[in-house]
Amino acid sequence: MAPVYSARRAPSRPEGRGLWNGPVWRTVGTADLVYHERSGAHRPAVQARVLYDDRFLHLLFRVQQDRGVKAVAQNYQEMVCRDSCVEFFVKPHPDRGYFNFEVNAGGCLLLHYTLGEGDPDSGINVPEELLQGMPIHHSLPRHIDPELDGPCDWTIEYAVPLSLFEHYTGPLGPLAGQTWRCNFFKCADRTSRPHWALWSPISDRFSFHQTACFGKLVFAP
Numbered sequence: 001m002a003p004v005y006s007a008r009r010a011p012s013r014p015e016g017r018g019l020w021n022g023p024v025w026r027t028v029g030t031a032d033l034v035y036h037e038r039s040g041a042h043r044p045a046v047q048a049r050v051l052y053d054d055r056f057l058h059l060l061f062r063v064q065q066d067r068g069v070k071a072v073a074q075n076y077q078e079m080v081c082r083d084s085c086v087e088f089f090v091k092p093h094p095d096r097g098y099f100n101f102e103v104n105a106g107g108c109l110l111l112h113y114t115l116g117e118g119d120p121d122s123g124i125n126v127p128e129e130l131l132q133g134m135p136i137h138h139s140l141p142r143h144i145d146p147e148l149d150g151p152c153d154w155t156i157e158y159a160v161p162l163s164l165f166e167h168y169t170g171p172l173g174p175l176a177g178q179t180w181r182c183n184f185f186k187c188a189d190r191t192s193r194p195h196w197a198l199w200s201p202i203s204d205r206f207s208f209h210q211t212a213c214f215g216k217l218v219f220a221p
Contacts, residue, residue, distance in 0.1 A: 071106030
C-alpha cells in the first residue's frame with residue numbers, strides 16, 4: 001500500500017533557513033526515508049516535511065550523521081544526483097506529467113518535467129525563469145570538494161511557486177482536499193559511500209522515475 005503524507009497549511013510562511021525545529025516547522029509531520037537494498041553500510045537518517053499556502057509548496061529536508069558529503073555541481077540543471085543530494089518527485093495531476101526537484105547539499109538544483117510513466121529520457125528542462133528566483137537554503141557550503149568525511153548534519157529548504165506547476169498542468173485551484181502523488185529520495189551516486197534512500201518503495205527496476213510507485217501527498221484543510 002502506498003504511504004500517505006498529510007501536508008498542512010502553513011500558519012505563516014516558513015523562515016527559509018532550514019530550521020527543522022523552528023516555530024513553523026517543529027510540529028509538522030515527517031516523512032521518514034528508508035534505504036534501498038543496493039545501498040552500502042552508510043545509511044544516514046533522512047527526513048522530509050511539506051507545508052503549503054496559497055502561493056507556494058514548502059519543502060524541508062534533514063540529513064543526519066552523513067559522511068562523504070560532496071557538492072561538485074554548481075550550475076542549474078547539472079547532474080546533482082552524483083553528489084550528496086535530496087530529491088522530491090511530484091505529480092500534481094493524474095493526467096499530466098511529473099516534476100523531479102533534485103538538490104545537492106550545496107543548494108544546486110536540477111528540475112525536469114516529464115510526461116509518461118517513468119521515462120526520464122523524455123523529461124524537459126524547466127526554464128529557470130519559472131522558478132521566480134526561488135531561493136534554496138543550504139546549511140553547508142555551496143561547493144564541497146574534497147568530501148566532508150563527517151559525520152555531519154545538513155538541511156535543504158525551498159518554496160516552489162504554485163505558478164510553476166500551473167504552467168504545465170493548468171490551474172490547480174485550492175489545494176486543500178486535493179491528493180497528489182509524490183516520492184522523496186536521497187542519493188549519493190558518485191561519492192565514496194554511495195547510497196539510495198526513498199520514502200515510497202519502488203519496484204525491482206532500480207529507478208526513482210516510477211510514477212506508479214509514488215505515495216500520496218494529501219493537502220489537509
